Amino acid sequence: MGRRxxxxxxxxxxxxxxxxxLIVPTVTVxxxxxxxxxxxxxxxxxxxxxxxxxxxxxxxxxxSGSTAIIGAVLGAVLAWLIVSSPPTSVVRRAVISLxxxxxxxxxxxxxxxxxxxxxxxxxxTLWVQQVFGWNLAGSGWLYSLTGLIVVYxxxxxPLMVIxxxxxxxxxxxxxxxxxxxxxxxxxxxxxxxxAPLLTPAFLGSALLLFANAFAAYATAAALVSxxxxxxxxxxxxxxxxxxxxxxxxxxxxxxxxxIVVVAVVMVAYNLLVRRTARWLK
Amino acid sequence: xxxxxxxxxxxxxxxxxxxxLFFLFPLYAMADFSTRNLLKGGRTLQAWKNLVQDDAxxxxxxxxxxxxxxxxxxxxVILVPTMIWVRLRAPWAKGVIEFLCxxxxxxxxxxxxxxxxxxxxxxxxxxxxxxxxxxFVYVVLVLPFAYRALDGALSAIDLKTLSEAARxxxxxxxxxxARVVVPNIWSGILSAAFISIAVVLGEYxxxxxxxxxxxxxxxxxxGKADGPTSVAASLAVLVFGFVLLLVLALLTRGRRRTGAxxxxxxxxxxxxxxxxxx
Numbered sequence: 001m002g003r004r005x006x007x008x009x010x011x012x013x014x015x016x017x018x019x020x021x022l023i024v025p026t027v028t029v030x031x032x033x034x035x036x037x038x039x040x041x042x043x044x045x046x047x048x049x050x051x052x053x054x055x056x057x058x059x060x061x062x063x064s065g066s067t068a069i070i071g072a073v074l075g076a077v078l079a080w081l082i083v084s085s086p087p088t089s090v091v092r093r094a095v096i097s098l099x100x101x102x103x104x105x106x107x108x109x110x111x112x113x114x115x116x117x118x119x120x121x122x123x124x125t126l127w128v129q130q131v132f133g134w135n136l137a138g139s140g141w142l143y144s145l146t147g148l149i150v151v152y153x154x155x156x157x158p159l160m161v162i163x164x165x166x167x168x169x170x171x172x173x174x175x176x177x178x179x180x181x182x183x184x185x186x187x188x189x190x191x192x193x194x195a196p197l198l199t200p201a202f203l204g205s206a207l208l209l210f211a212n213a214f215a216a217y218a219t220a221a222a223l224v225s226x227x228x229x230x231x232x233x234x235x236x237x238x239x240x241x242x243x244x245x246x247x248x249x250x251x252x253x254x255x256x257x258x259i260v261v262v263a264v265v266m267v268a269y270n271l272l273v274r275r276t277a278r279w280l281k
Numbered sequence: 282x283x284x285x286x287x288x289x290x291x292x293x294x295x296x297x298x299x300x301x302l303f304f305l306f307p308l309y310a311m312a313d314f315s316t317r318n319l320l321k322g323g324r325t326l327q328a329w330k331n332l333v334q335d336d337a338x339x340x341x342x343x344x345x346x347x348x349x350x351x352x353x354x355x356x357x358v359i360l361v362p363t364m365i366w367v368r369l370r371a372p373w374a375k376g377v378i379e380f381l382c383x384x385x386x387x388x389x390x391x392x393x394x395x396x397x398x399x400x401x402x403x404x405x406x407x408x409x410x411x412x413x414x415x416x417f418v419y420v421v422l423v424l425p426f427a428y429r430a431l432d433g434a435l436s437a438i439d440l441k442t443l444s445e446a447a448r449x450x451x452x453x454x455x456x457x458x459a460r461v462v463v464p465n466i467w468s469g470i471l472s473a474a475f476i477s478i479a480v481v482l483g484e485y486x487x488x489x490x491x492x493x494x495x496x497x498x499x500x501x502x503x504g505k506a507d508g509p510t511s512v513a514a515s516l517a518v519l520v521f522g523f524v525l526l527l528v529l530a531l532l533t534r535g536r537r538r539t540g541a542x543x544x545x546x547x548x549x550x551x552x553x554x555x556x557x558x559x
Contacts, residue, residue, distance in 0.1 A: 007371045015361040021421045025396030097526040105483035108497045109515035113307040116314035123310035215389030218485035238367040
């Protein structure tokens with residue numbers, strides 16, 4: 001027993017850091033969603049069912065869902081293109097590195113990338129204006145839900161590539177050879193061998209993309225400076241002006257809502273990937 | 282893939298071009314936009330010069346770079362000994378440590394910042410109100426990436442034999458870790474460090490909602506008045522991150538999967554920990 005305590009001591013700095021800066025904030029959110037000034041109250045939770053909050057949740061689900069589907073399909077195609085190129089080529093490494101940057105470290109920069117492309121004075125906007133006479137940036141759609149869908153796709157596809165390439169690499173050449181030597185055509189091989197093996201990985205990745213878009217904040221915040229069409233931006237509004245909706249502490253309830261949605265999706269993701277892991281090792 | 286027909290090749294070519302345009306055109310547009318002279322027409326490098334000349338922006342860049350350095354140092358100082366210790370002396374804690382390290386993937390940064398207010402009242406009370414205090418919460422943010430990178434490197438060596446050899450020759454724990462183990466897992470440490478730098482330089486959520494003027498916060502602020510400068514700074518960060526990860530990928534050449542990618546994939550624990558990386 002004494003030895004066990006002594007062996008635990010070196011872990012304390014790590015445990016302290018994680019407790020203070022991860023566990024405490026999370027518990028604070030969950031606790032404060034139900035307790036206002038130390039008194040149990042469902043006021044903040046019921047505020048989640050106000051029209052504003054429900055509209056934001058619905059738009060967030062719409063945004064995450066649509067970009068997860070688009071990202072998963074197009075990302076799977078791009079992943080296939082990458083996997084069928086030679087594994088040691090510099091081009092391949094460069095593409096993967098670019099995907100990694102765009103998928104995970106882009107944030108604010110991606111908003112400005114699209115402002116520079118299809119914003120009011122964007123490069124593509126001006127070209128199209130000159131050549132075709134259309135106004136590409138008309139009515140400011142880039143700042144609406146449609147615009148967010150386009151911009152989010154720009155980081156969802158690369159994320160799909162990063163998650164899906166290992167699954168594609170797990171498909172063994174021997175399985176294809178076995179199928180072909182038994183007389184399968186390419187379509188048959190795809191439909192009877194590859195697709196069933198890859199389906200859990202594909203669905204799991206789509207779920208991951210959904211959670212990723214649902215929790216993303218930086219890109220939307222940089223693009224949409226006013227108004228709060230989606231859940232993360234409503235949290236910003238609730239945080240920066242305590243009186244929004246006449247409800248202090250509303251941010252806690254919204255944050256709890258976000259935890260719940262992301263957690264449910266991630267659990268489903270883990271179940272699916274565990275199924276994949278059995279085969280694609 | 283040598284049986285590919287002409288049609289297949291054509292399809293593949295068209296797809297590469299389409300994806301290439303979609304991903305590279307916005308980057309090209311950023312370069313074009315940031316060098317455009319809005320007043321007189323033609324080209325100017327003023328937006329790029331602003332990265333150093335604009336005081337607020339330059340300060341923010343310095344702060345973000347310092348934050349990146351501090352985060353990497355604190356992350357390594359805390360995580361490397363912890364992970365080694367868990368493998369050698371406290372294997373029963375491995376599950377807990379792994380769970381905690383991967384937890385930030387499930388708890389969004391936005392949620393952390395909502396619950397962080399009280400914690401930062403205390404941090405400000407003890408350490409003052411510096412943007413550099415963000416280091417602590419940034420270490421938490423980079424944990425999943427760093428854990429994956431280090432875990433892969435540690436699985437690839439025979440840690441027990443190495444440390445027992447060092448200890449039986451009279452080395453203390455500090456010497457064992459610093460002079461025997463660390464040189465053997467440098468690729469993992471490099472991956473963890475590079476990815477952490479990229480995360481910190483790109484972080485906006487926590488900094489902006491805590492009211493600290495880091496690089497990304499400043500970029501958004503400037504963007505309201507001076508688009509080209511913001512676009513230049515954004516492109517600079519993206520290119521820097523890309524170069525960082527590409528160098529990493531080329532350095533770890535020969536391994537089938539690079540640390541950057543392994544570390545980046547939030548796969549569940551069971552899929553990643555068993556087996557030695559090939």
